[in-house]
Amino acid sequence: MADFPKIMHTAIDTTDCRGLAEFYRQFLGAHYRPGDEPPTDGTPDDADWLVLVDDDGRRLLAFQQVDRLERTTWPEHDVPMQMHLDLSVPSSEELERHRGRAEALGATLVLDRSDDEDEPLYVLADPSGHPFCICVI
Incomplete structure (x- = not known):
């Protein structure tokens, strides 16, 4: 058990x-x-x-x-995020590479914190509008 x-x-x-x-x-x-x-x-x-x-x-x-899906308005809170995925990469070079891959596949950039010294990251939205983060860890 x-x-x-x-x-x-x-x-x-x-x-x-x-x-x-x-x-x-x-x-x-x-x-x-x-x-x-x-x-x-x-x-x-x-x-x-x-x-x-x-x-x-x-x-x-x-x-x-689903028949209908209202896209989040994050970082505004009119329509909350509700969930998001956090993905990690080992370096800033990989962060840039995977941002490019995501955008080539249809993701859109929502937030650029790639210059953050403690935790560089991008927040992107997938083609259905769900946010996901790619972080250097």
């Missing part, structure tokens, strides 16, 4: 399930859970729940299709 529950994955709402899963799959170098891959036989991709896993098959993120 387990003493405590374990986090299985973080589920993220989106109006474009496959599109957001693809963004994070490419950005994180993740893989689809077996059976969640895009169809290759010409059938419509009507996925409403997708899971990404790491190289060892451990769940990372899940994506849930």
Whole structure:
């Protein structure tokens, strides 16, 4: 018997399930859970729940299709952030490289603290508007 529950994955709402899963799959170098891959036989991709896993098959993120999603207005608080992911990189050079990769995949820059001496970081929004941070740790 387990003493405590374990986090299985973080589920993220989106109006474009496959599109957001693809963004994070490419950005994180993740893989689809077996059976969640895009169809290759010409059938419509009507996925409403997708899971990404790491190289060892451990769940990372899940994506849930919703009809409507109001984008956060952070850093204003009219529509709160509600959740965000924090990702770490080992150097300022890697911070710049991964910011460029994220933007090339469709992310937008929300906050630039890359010149912070204690913890350089960028806050970006994924294609569905969910904020995520890339920090030098």
